[in-house]
Amino acid sequence: MEYQKDILCIGAGYVGGPTMVVIATKCPQYRVTVVDINKEKIHAWNSDHIPIYEPGLDELVKKVRDKNLFFSTEVEKGIHEADIIFVSVNTPTKTFGQGAGKAADLQYWEKTARQILANSDRGKIIVEKSTLPVRTASAMERILNGNPDGIHFEVVSNPEFLAEGSAVGDLENPDRVLIGSKETEEGRRARKEIVEIYANWVPKARIIESNVWSSELSKLTANAFLAQRISSINSISAICEKTEADVNEVAYAVGKDSRIGPRFLNASVGFGGSCFKKDILNLVYICQSYGLTEVADYWESVVKINEWQEKRFIQNMLSNMFNTIAGKRIALFGFAFKANTGDTRESPAIYITRGLLDERAEVVISDPQALINAEIDLEDVKDSLFFEIDPYKAASGAHAIAVLTEWDLYRNLDYQRIKEAMVQPAFIFDGRNILDHQKLFQMGYNVFAIGKAPLKHF
Numbered sequence: 528m529e530y531q532k533d534i535l536c537i538g539a540g541y542v543g544g545p546t547m548v549v550i551a552t553k554c555p556q557y558r559v560t561v562v563d564i565n566k567e568k569i570h571a572w573n574s575d576h577i578p579i580y581e582p583g584l585d586e587l588v589k590k591v592r593d594k595n596l597f598f599s600t601e602v603e604k605g606i607h608e609a610d611i612i613f614v615s616v617n618t619p620t621k622t623f624g625q626g627a628g629k630a631a632d633l634q635y636w637e638k639t640a641r642q643i644l645a646n647s648d649r650g651k652i653i654v655e656k657s658t659l660p661v662r663t664a665s666a667m668e669r670i671l672n673g674n675p676d677g678i679h680f681e682v683v684s685n686p687e688f689l690a691e692g693s694a695v696g697d698l699e700n701p702d703r704v705l706i707g708s709k710e711t712e713e714g715r716r717a718r719k720e721i722v723e724i725y726a727n728w729v730p731k732a733r734i735i736e737s738n739v740w741s742s743e744l745s746k747l748t749a750n751a752f753l754a755q756r757i758s759s760i761n762s763i764s765a766i767c768e769k770t771e772a773d774v775n776e777v778a779y780a781v782g783k784d785s786r787i788g789p790r791f792l793n794a795s796v797g798f799g800g801s802c803f804k805k806d807i808l809n810l811v812y813i814c815q816s817y818g819l820t821e822v823a824d825y826w827e828s829v830v831k832i833n834e835w836q837e838k839r840f841i842q843n844m845l846s847n848m849f850n851t852i853a854g855k856r857i858a859l860f861g862f863a864f865k866a867n868t869g870d871t872r873e874s875p876a877i878y879i880t881r882g883l884l885d886e887r888a889e890v891v892i893s894d895p896q897a898l899i900n901a902e903i904d905l906e907d908v909k910d911s912l913f914f915e916i917d918p919y920k921a922a923s924g925a926h927a928i929a930v931l932t933e934w935d936l937y938r939n940l941d942y943q944r945i946k947e948a949m950v951q952p953a954f955i956f957d958g959r960n961i962l963d964h965q966k967l968f969q970m971g972y973n974v975f976a977i978g979k980a981p982l983k984h985f
């Protein structure tokens with residue numbers, strides 16, 4: 528069959544995988560190939576156990592895989608055949624050299640650019656799908672267009688706004704799709720090609736076209752604004768705990784103002800995930816490198832409040848459990864950075880587990896999807912931990928439960944049965960405010976939620 532477009536995606540991760548699955552589903556007239564250097568990951572994408580847990584994704588993969596969607600490790604062949612290449616490799620925070628701890632590590636990105644150059648005998652459109660520092664497109668073009676054969680590559684920015692746990696819905700019905708290019712004739716032509724892909728299912732009014740720098744910067748800005756909302760409400764949660772105001776009531780009242788809006792105001796143990804922290808720190812680094820110290824400090828404080836919120840959670844546990852948790856069994860309900868994913872990158876649970884271990888607590892980790900990743904994250908202290916998928920078993924013999932992920936599963940457990948198997952007095956620390964605190968208090972638990980007055984029997 529002749530395909531209208533031959534699309535390649537380099538990077539079969541949380542973004543590349545689901546995005547290409549949805550493009551292949553919506554556009555049977557295109558051939559979509561996803562390549563990755565990680566052989567096990569590609570093998571998993573081609574098996575019955577795809578490498579990421581994302582509601583609804585399994586079913587879609589089954590529909591299109593080996594029809595117009597292909598997963599492969601043949602990166603070079605893929606580059607050779609494609610007209611349009613989405614690059615969705617990881618761009619973590621740099622851990623070494625200049626900018627360590629803040630700047631984006633672009634080594635995977637640059638390697639990809641060089642691979643594209645080495646395996647292309649004609650011009651192609653290169654789409655920045657990864658989240659990148661503003662002005663990366665110009666570095667990319669310099670590498671690509673410096674070739675002696677005069678092959679021309681056009682770099683387009685098309686950042687991804689999906690959130691994990693709702694990736695399929697976010698991709699099928701996005702608030703907006705953003706496509707930035709150079710404002711030249713060739714740039715606009717390339718942009719139009721990418722618009723054409725999304726126009727297969729996204730209403731035109733939701734496809735935003737912009738210059739390439741605005742597009743790159745909008746992605747960092749969107750994540751910074753979202754994280755800022757969480758840090759803002761989390762900072763208020765601390766005042767609520769001191770004043771008997773209730774953070775849920777405050778968030779509800781504040782969010783009713785249509786200028787503010789109700790979403791993303793859930794106070795929590797802290798935001799996690801692979802992107803918020805890294806992208807804000809990247810923004811901070813960019814500001815610092817332009818000498819914008821005040822702007823850098825402003826955004827860095829969003830990350831600092833988040834770190835403080837995580838630390839505060841551990842301190843609350845310690846001080847309320849009579850200032851010692853040494854030898855006490857503590858069950859963590861949830862380890863993923865949010866519900867409906869097995870992803871644990873930058874999960875607050877990692878920091879909290881380590882903090883509890885420092886206090887010599889006996890920590891039992893429970894999570895319906897994230898136990899394998901939890902074991903990897905905590906490899907160095909694995910022998911001091913217990914991993915138990917069944918929350919009833921995890922809480923048996925425990926002094927305290929800490930809810931760290933808002934899985935629905937934890938809302939509906941038999942907490943009476945759980946309490947009877949716990950050491951008394953039993954404590955619950957609800958880091959996600961998902962439980963019925965009054966009911967638990969009446970059962971005899973001492974209940975500590977985020978941004979609410981404590982409910983204690985002593």
Ligand code: NAD
Nearest residue numbers: 538539540541542563564565615616617618635657658687
């Ligand atoms: P990921 O780590 O899950 O996936 C990246 C993949 O790229 C890995 O499988 C890796 O093996 C592969 N890779 C690296 N170098 C390669 C190369 N040279 N050739 C082939 N494959 C290579 O990362 P992710 O979560 O999918 O994030 C990718 C990018 O998307 C990041 O820039 C991130 O900031 C951005 N982003 C992520 C999310 C999210 O929710 N995870 C949402 C929006 C944007």
Ligand code: UGA
Nearest residue numbers: 687688689690691791792793795797798799800802864865
């Ligand atoms: C986030 C953004 O929401 C996406 O738009 C973006 O594409 C993505 O980052 C990215 O660039 O990687 P994600 O990190 O997958 O998506 O998940 P979110 O739903 O944003 O949650 C992030 C963290 O904030 C989680 O730990 C979550 O529990 C926490 N959170 C979220 C709160 O504590 N309170 C809230 O009200 C909302």
